[in-house]
Amino acid sequence: MRISTPHPGGPGTGIDLDTVDLFDPELYAVGDPHAIWTVMRERAPVHRQTLPDGRSFWSVTKYHDVNDVLRDHTRFTSNRGTLLSILGGTDPAGGKMMAASDPPVHTAMREPLNKVLSHRALKSRQPQIRRVVHRLLAPLLDGGTWDVAAAGAGFPMAFTGTLMGLPEADWPRLTRLTTMAVAPEDHDFRESAGDSTLTAAHHELFAYFSGQVKRRVRHGFAEDDLIGFLTELEAGGRRLRHDEIVYNCYSLLLGANVTTPHAIAATVLALMEHPQEYRRLLADPSLTTGAVEEGLRWASPANHFMRYVTQDITLRGQELKAGDAVVAWLGSANRDEEVFPEPFRFDVTRSPNRHVAFGFGPHYCIGAPLARIALRLLFEEIVALVEAFAPAGPVEHLTSNFVAGIKRMPLTATLREGAARTLAEAVAADGPVPA
Numbered sequence: 001m002r003i004s005t006p007h008p009g010g011p012g013t014g015i016d017l018d019t020v021d022l023f024d025p026e027l028y029a030v031g032d033p034h035a036i037w038t039v040m041r042e043r044a045p046v047h048r049q050t051l052p053d054g055r056s057f058w059s060v061t062k063y064h065d066v067n068d069v070l071r072d073h074t075r076f077t078s079n080r081g082t083l084l085s086i087l088g089g090t091d092p093a094g095g096k097m098m099a100a101s102d103p104p105v106h107t108a109m110r111e112p113l114n115k116v117l118s119h120r121a122l123k124s125r126q127p128q129i130r131r132v133v134h135r136l137l138a139p140l141l142d143g144g145t146w147d148v149a150a151a152g153a154g155f156p157m158a159f160t161g162t163l164m165g166l167p168e169a170d171w172p173r174l175t176r177l178t179t180m181a182v183a184p185e186d187h188d189f190r191e192s193a194g195d196s197t198l199t200a201a202h203h204e205l206f207a208y209f210s211g212q213v214k215r216r217v218r219h220g221f222a223e224d225d226l227i228g229f230l231t232e233l234e235a236g237g238r239r240l241r242h243d244e245i246v247y248n249c250y251s252l253l254l255g256a257n258v259t260t261p262h263a264i265a266a267t268v269l270a271l272m273e274h275p276q277e278y279r280r281l282l283a284d285p286s287l288t289t290g291a292v293e294e295g296l297r298w299a300s301p302a303n304h305f306m307r308y309v310t311q312d313i314t315l316r317g318q319e320l321k322a323g324d325a326v327v328a329w330l331g332s333a334n335r336d337e338e339v340f341p342e343p344f345r346f347d348v349t350r351s352p353n354r355h356v357a358f359g360f361g362p363h364y365c366i367g368a369p370l371a372r373i374a375l376r377l378l379f380e381e382i383v384a385l386v387e388a389f390a391p392a393g394p395v396e397h398l399t400s401n402f403v404a405g406i407k408r409m410p411l412t413a414t415l416r417e418g419a420a421r422t423l424a425e426a427v428a429a430d431g432p433v434p435a
């Protein structure tokens with residue numbers, strides 16, 4: 001998604017909120033959603049859109065409203081699905097997949113899984129992730145053009161794939177399938193007309209995970225990986241059923257694959273567009289953790305999550321009926337000028353920075369510790385290695401109303417003296433990556 005800098009009272013004032021189409025995936029590839037959200041926060045923070053086929057949804061764009069919708073499962077349920085792509089339908093994963101369940105079903109699945117995905121539990125994974133980072137950055141040593149979006153696309157697979165115990169030969173196809181599932185209208189990922197790309201991706205991913213689960217169950221013991229863990233997991237006093245395990249494998253892989261690469265590309269782009277901020281990082285690498293958080297706020301890779309209203313309610317004067325869909329726009333919440341002073345300024349020292357890029361409340365991203373570790377290790381290495389980045393071609397954005405993504409971003413890098421040799425030695429010493 002293109003990240004623009006609209007000014008309240010500026011050109012955005014010409015936007016007609018009766019005709020804007022936040023559903024249209026093209027908007028996020030070539031349009032200007034931030035200009036629309038800025039006007040919505042100002043004039044219509046709870047806004048209803050009706051699609052030509054009669055389906056409709058409410059949009060909330062203010063930070064505190066987004067938090068309320070995501071936090072309160074009693075008024076806003078996840079059970080019927082959480083993405084606009086299935087607006088008006090019934091999610092077959094409802095009540096079976098953590099992301100599409102409400103407490104207490106959700107809590108029973110989440111608590112045990114939380115333990116294996118906590119920061120503490122993942123500490124031992126850091127050397128493996130650092131090796132993945134070295135391999136990702138190694139092409140920079142050649143001094144040619146490097147496409148950070150293409151390189152980043154496979155990054156999560158290299159640690160989530162290992163964590164889940166998936167064979168490396170499958171990683172490229174799984175990477176593509178997960179993007180097909182969130183951007184079926186994007187011409188680079190379309191394998192047949194719109195909806196069928198989504199269906200085909202789901203079909204292949206579910207069949208794949210079904211096979212992975214059966215293989216582990218057949219072995220009669222839990223392999224030391226996340227899928228093995230799910231086959232043994234006790235939730236609410238019983239083991240998960242086969243379909244529940246498959247849905248949650250899908251959700252974990254999708255959660256990691258479709259978000260993390262875009263946090264990388266968007267942060268590098270922001271640092272290129274704000275060279276003074278990159279210079280601050282070079283001068284003081286201890287700012288890297290803050291830069292990663294600002295990059296997450298800036299990128300907001302997951303654009304929205306949806307809920308359904310469970311009872312008639314009034315929100316900022318608007319009457320929402322039980323059964324209505326409400327979309328919480330995270331990208332907008334992260335630019336709410338009432339919470340983030342000068343929200344369109346990229347500031348690696350922004351504090352406080354309570355962004356909602358990982359959501360809020362019971363469904364707060366379970367992969368956040370893993371994503372944070374991976375992004376921090378990556379940007380630590382980038383700061384150590386790269387003196388400056390320069391664009392080497394146009395940036396192309398993903399056609400998706402769910403993922404604020406960059407699919408192509410060629411650049412060149414000037415490397416820091418001595419750092420290239422250190423990286424080359426590290427790559428040679430690392431050997432093959434998978435643990």
Ligand code: HEM
Nearest residue numbers: 098099255256259260263305357358359363365366367371
């Ligand atoms: C920069 C990277 C990431 C971003 C921006 C992100 C964003 C989010 C957001 C906003 C939610 C909340 C969904 C909701 O409220 O309905 C979420 C949930 C989730 N994420 Fe992530 N995510 C990231 C990385 C990951 C990774 C690495 C994994 C896998 C290890 C993952 C797996 C999940 C799962 C399974 C859920 C559902 C949690 C639940 O329902 O309790 N995510 N993510």
